[in-house]
Amino acid sequence: MEKMQKLHFIISVAMALFIAVLLSASSTNLVSASNTPRPFKKHHLHYYVQLDTRSPGISLKFIPPINTTLSANFGAGTLFALNVTKDVEPTSKRLGTVRGYTVETSYLGFPDSALLEVAMVEYDDGKYNGTLQLQGLASQQLTELAVKGGSGSFRGVHGYLVVTLVVDHLPTRTFRHDVTFFVKMHS
Ligand SMILES: *[C@@H]1O[C@H](CO)[C@@H](O)[C@H](O)[C@H]1NC(C)=O
Ligand SMILES: *[C@@H]1O[C@H](CO)[C@@H](O)[C@H](O)[C@H]1NC(C)=O
Ligand SMILES: *[C@@H]1O[C@H](CO)[C@@H](O)[C@H](O)[C@H]1NC(C)=O
Numbered sequence: 101m102e103k104m105q106k107l108h109f110i111i112s113v114a115m116a117l118f119i120a121v122l123l124s125a126s127s128t129n130l131v132s133a134s135n136t137p138r139p140f141k142k143h144h145l146h147y148y149v150q151l152d153t154r155s156p157g158i159s160l161k162f163i164p165p166i167n168t169t170l171s172a173n174f175g176a177g178t179l180f181a182l183n184v185t186k187d188v189e190p191t192s193k194r195l196g197t198v199r200g201y202t203v204e205t206s207y208l209g210f211p212d213s214a215l216l217e218v219a220m221v222e223y224d225d226g227k228y229n230g231t232l233q234l235q236g237l238a239s240q241q242l243t244e245l246a247v248k249g250g251s252g253s254f255r256g257v258h259g260y261l262v263v264t265l266v267v268d269h270l271p272t273r274t275f276r277h278d279v280t281f282f283v284k285m286h287s
Contacts, residue, residue, distance in 0.1 A: 137229040137253040143281050147223070148266070149198050150183045150190045151273040157181045162201065172209025178202045184221060188266060188274055196222040198277075202238055217245060221277075228253035232279070234261065247279060258282050 151158065163177030179201045186193040200219025206212050215238040222231050230252025236245030243263035250257045259281040267274035 138227060139255070140228045140230070140253040140257065140281070143283070145223075145279040145281070147195055147221075147277055148185045148188050148192075149263075149275040149277060150185055151180075151275070152190070153271040153273075157183075163203070165204065171207035173204045173213070174207040176204045178215075180219075184223065186225070188276070190272065190274070195225050198222075200234070213239065215239070217243070219245070223254075230254040232257070232261075238263070247281070 157180060159179045160176075162179035163175065165171070165173045166175035181197055181199045183190070183194055184196045184198055186195055198219055198221045200217060202215040202217045204213060205216050206214035217234070217236055217238040219234045220231055221234065223229070230250055232250045232254050233248045234245045235248055236243065238245075245261050245263065247257060247259040247261055249255075259279060261277050261279040264276045264278070265273065266276045
């Protein structure tokens with residue numbers, strides 16, 4: 101009889117532990133679900149970047165060139181923090197920012213400019229929310245940057261983006277970013 105009671109006790113302790121484990125597992129699921137933005141699984145994304153030369157969001161004097169007599173603009177750095185919008189108009193819905201810098205890596209000067217660009221897009225359209233990490237060579241004609249990863253909705257992404265100047269009315273310049281994501285081999 102005593103043996104039966106002991107067994108009964110052990111079984112109820114085991115059940116209680118099992119339920120506790122289930123509860124804690126489901127509560128972590130709930131917490132992580134609400135903190136994790138929906139993964140971006142489409143192949144294309146586009147948005148517009150608004151440059152206003154009157155705003156404090158761009159500094160051409162971030163880093164001066166090393167020696168303009170010897171090597172043109174070599175070493176000159178530009179720092180920027182620009183608004184990202186849904187449509188071409190600067191007043192259209194704001195989706196985030198693009199922050200980064202370019203450094204002149206050509207010592208030959210214009211038109212042989214070769215700007216190394218490193219930037220980060222913060223994107224939040226209400227459905228997808230996260231960052232994209234960009235790297236590449238920026239030029240007047242065509243700028244194609246590699247998308248080297250991201251966070252939030254864009255965790256683990258890879259791809260490229262093409263920058264097109266669509267409005268060139270100083271003090272306003274508007275760029276369109278067309279992002280193409282590569283299909284994930286596994287996820
Ligand atoms: C970005 O947009 C906000 C309004 O949405 C504006 O106040 C701010 O000046 C803009 N920033 C730049 C760098 O243009
Ligand atoms: C820039 O380079 C030239 C040519 O080598 C040199 O004569 C000059 O002193 C340099 N200027 C500075 C500010 O270093
Ligand atoms: C988007 O993500 C950022 C960074 O994690 C967070 O601060 C922000 O609240 C998120 N926006 C929404 C609408 O959830």
